Amino acid sequence: MRDTIANSRAVIIGGGVVGCAIFRRLAMAGLEPVLVEAATDILDGASKGNSALLHTGFDAPEGSIELTCIQAGHREYLAIKDHLNLPLVESGALVVAWDEEQLAKLPAIVEKAHRNGVGDVVQIDRNELRQREPFLSERGLGAVYVPGEHIIDPWSAPLAYAHQGLAHGGQILRRCRATGGEFDGSRWNLQTTLGDISAGVVINAAGNYGDLVEAINRKSPFTITPRKGQFVVFDKPAAKLLHAIILPVPTDRTKGIVACRTAFGNLLVGPTAEDQQDRGRADVDRAMLEQLIAKGVEMIPGLARHSVNAIYAGLRPATQFKDYQIAINRERRWITAAGIRSTGLTSALGIAQMVGRSFAENFGGMRDEEPIWTPVPNLAEDRPRQYLTPAGGDIVCHCELVTRSEIVAALDGPLPAGDLGGLKRRTRCMMGRCQGFYCGAQVLALAEGRLLS
């Protein structure tokens, strides 16, 4: 008989943005959920490498669960961002037509946006495009302007959700991989690498491992084939070359390669879309990166003069289906929130609402707690950072202007950084143009003995 390490009415498998948002929602409903994450820190899988956009759903498949969740998530993000001290760079987006064929498709994009309820979307001509984006290549023939698409901080947002869930009585277990489970007709006994967990309901938010976790409950009706996206991040001076998010005219398969600023003041180009079998290998490839840079320069010629700050790859949990795989099995007390192959950063809060409603309808016992707000430190460039305050003068990371007290704080508290990646995502240390040339050793010395790995 193994030890039961936790007992909860709701256990969420997966600490990505979707898992964290569900965790928050269920905790705020008084369920005291437990979130289990296999890695040494949350946000270590698909949520680690995305394009950090807050979408409107203007181009989402009509009538899809994805569209519903994107729009609910977008609304809730705007409603809670100030309470959680989360940024919003109100950039808008431009779907740019680079040739006549694409130009001919723009009216249909506007119509679809309107049918999707995004009524402020309009087509603009070449001159207006030039006015809005003077550094964009002159090959742009026109665009669809989407005012509601914004740029956010991809890590602070889910981190804030996790913190709020903890404040409402939830528990997060890291380095805790779900390996199996049995349902006895009323409860799940979930086996994990840390021990057994007794769960009233299990919620699968396991991202790139979604089908494997689903197999604990049933033969998975979907198969995850991770889709790798590589990104190139240009140094901060490049950010002045762009205002809006530049989107391509979409194809069926992917939203295509985007160019946009980041909340941290850089300029990003990506992602690629490469299917692979390995669920953990997020490697970059020089030839692909060179293609991305060439694509970026093609869109924004001035980029050629700017240097590359960072390169990264993310794995998106794509399935054989276009839409999200969200389902509830009342009898077996199992909820599936899988196959969030894209747009998860925006839709997570909407998915959490959907899961919360579903939980209430099927299992009940939820209440609305008075929100306890857990604001996170601001890392966005357009709002005051700690280094500008009298308390924050002692800078450790000079590229990203990260202070010693920010790093110390991220190693402490209810959800301290579990590994170096988590520390970087919480503070931005070592994420700048020198990638740790100056501060790497000092950061590791500060973190000595404080990380799980």
Place this chain on the structure above:
Amino acid sequence: MTTNSDVLILGGGPAGLSCARALRGLGIHSAVLLERESEPGGIPRHCGHLGFGVREFGKIYTGPDYAKRLADEAVGADLRLRMTALKLERDGMVRTTGPNGPEDFQAKAVVLALGAREMPRSARLISGERPFGVMNTGALQQFVYLHGTCPFQRPVVIGSELVAFSTLLTLRHAGIKPLAIIEENERITARQPGKWIARLGFGVPVLTNTRLIRILGRNRVTGIEIDRGFGPERMECDGVILTGRFRPETALIAPSHVEIDPGTSGPSIDAYFRCSDHHYFAAGNVLRGIETAGQCWREGKAVAGMVMARLENRLPLREPDARVTLQGPLAYVYPQRIYRDAPTTNPLLFKARVTHAVHGRLSVVVDGSVVWSRRISALPERRIAWHLPYRDMRDCQQVSVELDAA
């Protein structure tokens, strides 16, 4: 609150400290030096091996001892530590933050002595995952000399500029012998490498004509893939040290109004080390990546003389007489702007680098006449330097530096 002074120096490495010392020697006492680290000295501070100071002090020092001597000699300037400059503005106004929070400084002359850093993995676009154990020499030295740890046991060293030998010395200090030095070009970049290797007795194999293709490993480095011209080969190792390919630290300059030269990727200057905004001067490795600490020290001293000339209104304030144009495989030449006026008795000093390994004839053409020329054999990361008397600048309407590859 704004602190006013005659001179503000940004950066307390060899160039900045030498400038501070020389200013005092010239009788300029209103000088403030801002350094962002908690100790002055710059990069030599973490080069714990010998090799510094021969030219400046006639004696061989370790990096930290050299840094200390530079700092001791700079005493007199108002040295402010842990001060980070945030923004350069017109008229010599510099916004900063430090232990007491935000603070402004304004000076008649601001000297940018911001240094350089090695190109990180990201900018080199090296394929692979992101395991721990990939770093530049700068980070390695901080591990070894400042924190007494070493992040790996069997690393490989990428690149063979002079700094690669600093890497070897650092590793030896940690009791570690790297598996190999890997160099893309057909020969080693550093001058007199044979002498270095013989003297140090490392016996580390040097693989030339070898490209690093991919870093292997997910959490820790487990190996690399290299190409010696016969397709990918695997080499087991537990660390990768990316040396050299220094670039000026222009985080502060690039977003400002001060012009950057796309060739050097540092600020463009005139022969008085003055930037496009005449309130700003630049010295040391922020001008280009990179030269030795000794060269930076000399530049810091030279800049002090020019700052003096500026304070005495001896420098021309007009537009430059000529902008230097380049022809042939030249990566850069500086100064980029030329005046015919000679403010000191020193001749004009040109420095240049080539884009690829080349043999050929380098010439300076002023107003249509070749005033100087020399045969060269150069590698991309090696400096080419020459002097010209101001009289050779003639009317100085057109100045071009030309390299005819043989």
